[in-house]
Amino acid sequence: MHNRSLSRELALLSLGIIKDKGDLVLSNCQIEEIFESALDSLINHCRDELDDCEADLENVSQNLLDSELKEGSDSSFANVRDELKKAFHKIESVMNSLSVTLDFPKLVVSSNQNDIREDVNHRIKSIIDNLQTIDSEIDEVMDGWRLKRLPRIDRDILRLAYIDIHLLDTPIAVACDEAVNLANKYSDTQGRKMINGVLRRLQKVKVK
Structure with a gap:
């Protein structure tokens, strides 16, 4: 892995x-x-x-x-x-x-x-410290939905993708692929569809 x-x-x-x-x-x-x-x-x-x-x-x-x-x-x-x-x-x-x-x-x-442990800690802290901003900007591309209405696991997958794209400078394609892999493993069919749609819109925002 x-x-x-x-x-x-x-x-x-x-x-x-x-x-x-x-x-x-x-x-x-x-x-x-x-x-x-x-x-x-x-x-x-x-x-x-x-x-x-x-x-x-x-x-x-x-x-x-x-x-x-x-x-x-x-x-x-x-x-x-x-x-x-x-x-x-x-x-x-x-x-x-x-x-x-x-x-x-x-x-x-x-x-x-130790880079794994440090990377996990950094991701957690990044989300905790910027949670309101992250959720607000994800909400802007939710297309009629609100992030808080999604199951917790789906919200966290999107938050991790957000910090990958916007805070950690991870290549967009890599960040989206990783988020999709997590969704395939931990989310359900509806969640996977929602995550895919939001990721596409997050990509467009980042590209602009």
């Missing part, structure tokens, strides 16, 4: 722990505790996804076995099943490898790569 992508995701999870108001003041110690909680949340989220994949794989494997018993030795079905078996074995191997390396975020952050 790219360091910047990891820090954005950790910043998103950290923001979800913090109260959503403009006059909030947090100490470095409090931000550190929030960061650790976000890191644990990310790892637990990955483990949940892995468990879901494992359950799906078991169901498909059972269905495959049932089809073998029903279809007998039909050559066309046998060929398809052989290919599926190869694919399932490969997926299973990847999943096993993933389970071993699942603590990668924790290892990276606890190693000498």
Whole structure:
């Protein structure tokens, strides 16, 4: 996982722990505790996804076995099943490898790569210190909606994209791609559509 992508995701999870108001003041110690909680949340989220994949794989494997018993030795079905078996074995191997390396975020952050921790802290502080301005300028491109009406996760994804574009000088295309990736992982269909629309309008404002 790219360091910047990891820090954005950790910043998103950290923001979800913090109260959503403009006059909030947090100490470095409090931000550190929030960061650790976000890191644990990310790892637990990955483990949940892995468990879901494992359950799906078991169901498909059972269905495959049932089809073998029903279809007998039909050559066309046998060929398809052989290919599926190869694919399932490969997926299973990847999943096993993933389970071993699942603590990668924790290892990276606890190693000498302090840039991730510092980047997350900087993003959090940037949003907290400029929350009213950020929300106001996002509201201006909401096209009939208000930012406060969106689910918290969607608001925070847009706030992170805003500071990427306007405060951190991240290339617009990169900032938007990262926001879309977060939306795909953490938001729902309606949220993803809304975020995409707002990002397009934020791009136009930045370009001008």
